[in-house]
Amino acid sequence: MNNISDTWPHTVLPSICAGNIISFLVFLAPMTTFLQVYRKKSTGGFSSVPYVVALFSSVLWIFYALVKTNSRPLLTINAFGCGIEAAYIMFYLVYAPKKARVRTIAYFLLMDVAAFALIVLTTLKLVGPAHRVKFLGSVCLAFSMAVFVAPLSIIVKVVKTKSVEFLPISLSACLTLSAVAWFCYGLFTKDPYVMYPNVGGFFFSCIQMGLYFWYRKPRTTNAVLPTTTDQAIELPAGHTVVIRSVSPISILGVHKVEAADQLPADAATVGDKAATDSCRFAAVNADGGIINKPEVIEIVAAA
Numbered sequence: 073m074n075n076i077s078d079t080w081p082h083t084v085l086p087s088i089c090a091g092n093i094i095s096f097l098v099f100l101a102p103m104t105t106f107l108q109v110y111r112k113k114s115t116g117g118f119s120s121v122p123y124v125v126a127l128f129s130s131v132l133w134i135f136y137a138l139v140k141t142n143s144r145p146l147l148t149i150n151a152f153g154c155g156i157e158a159a160y161i162m163f164y165l166v167y168a169p170k171k172a173r174v175r176t177i178a179y180f181l182l183m184d185v186a187a188f189a190l191i192v193l194t195t196l197k198l199v200g201p202a203h204r205v206k207f208l209g210s211v212c213l214a215f216s217m218a219v220f221v222a223p224l225s226i227i228v229k230v231v232k233t234k235s236v237e238f239l240p241i242s243l244s245a246c247l248t249l250s251a252v253a254w255f256c257y258g259l260f261t262k263d264p265y266v267m268y269p270n271v272g273g274f275f276f277s278c279i280q281m282g283l284y285f286w287y288r289k290p291r292t293t294n295a296v297l298p299t300t301t302d303q304a305i306e307l308p309a310g311h312t313v314v315i316r317s318v319s320p321i322s323i324l325g326v327h328k329v330e331a332a333d334q335l336p337a338d339a340a341t342v343g344d345k346a347a348t349d350s351c352r353f354a355a356v357n358a359d360g361g362i363i364n365k366p367e368v369i370e371i372v373a374a375a
Contacts, residue, residue: 086256088145088257090249090253090256091145091149091250091253091254091256091257092145092148092149094246094249094250094253095149095153095250095253095254096149096152097246097250098246098247098250099152099153099156099157100156101246101247102123102160105118106160106163106164108237109163109164109167110163110167113167114167115164115167115168115169115172116237118226118229119225119226120161120164120168120172120175120176120179121179121225122225122226123157123160123161123164124161124176124179124180124183124184125183125215126153126157127153127154127157127158127161127180127184128183128184128187128188128215129153129212129215129216130150130151130153130154130157131150131154131184131188132188132191132208132211132212132215133146133150133212133216134146134147134150134151134154135188135191135192135195135208136205136208136209136212136265137150139195139204139205139208140205140208140209145257146266161176161180164176165177191208191211194207195207195208209263209264209265210265212265212269213264213265213268213269216269216270216273217269217272217273224276226239227239227279227280227283230283230287231283231287234287235287236283236284236287236288239280239283239284241281241284244277244280244281244284245277245281247273247276247277247280248274248277248278248281250270250273251270251271251273251274251277252270252274254266254267254270254273255267255270255271255274258270
């Protein structure tokens with residue numbers, strides 16, 4: 073058996089390594105989505121079509137690599153892809169509602185079983201040996217484009233809901249890099265059936281990344297100024313206050329000023345009216361002690 077370095081020129085080896093590594097990451101990228109499914113115990117309405125199509129594409133590329141020969145990189149990475157995509161589909165079936173489960177099984181039987189069997193029989197029985205690579209390469213090209221176009225259903229959902237919950241940025245980034253690497257591989261090996269679909273893959277991946285950054289919600293803080301015009305607020309001793317977000321104005325800090333019974337008599341003259349009012353209405357016990365002595369905090373808004 074020839075060494076891989078003897079089979080391809082050294083200019084192709086970086087593309088082979090990069091293509092396999094990035095494709096490996098592409099196949100693993102949806103795991104973040106399925107972790108969400110596992111935590112919620114529900115598929116949340118997202119479609120299984122991309123995974124059914126990806127599985128079909130993987131088995132087609134394996135068949136193409138076997139017919140063409142000397143295509144070990146395509147064979148190895150797509151064998152891994154078959155296993156991981158099949159695992160995703162099985163996981164989807166566990167948590168999907170009944171209707172989605174039936175649809176997924178129907179898609180699988182129609183595409184991954186019946187259609188693949190038809191292509192294999194057509195290639196081996198109806199197409200001559202000299203034209204098998206061209207015929208099968210054209211079929212693989214078409215379905216590779218389908219893999220990249222399949223997420224259009226998710227893209228439409230993102231635009232309608234303005235939510236990127238089921239559009240992980242890691243998958244889109246990996247698809248973009250994978251398209252570049254495999255385009256270079258197809259270019260250097262002069263294989264148009266590998267090169268051309270990755271042009272479309274790069275285009276659709278860039279669209280997904282653009283939508284993610286457009287609809288991504290920025291992180292917000294829970295602490296802002298309360299609905300009052302006073303900066304000083306009295307708090308009974310031993311109590312805790314939670315300041316919730318009701319305004320876009322951010323807070324720099326919340327500071328305790330001092331206990332109300334220790335405020336100076338002329339506090340009202342310097343604007344501490346809330347503190348003097350709290351002293352005036354404080355309850356006094358039989359021994360003259362203050363019960364639930366109020367405290368004053370000051371909320372400082374950010375500049």
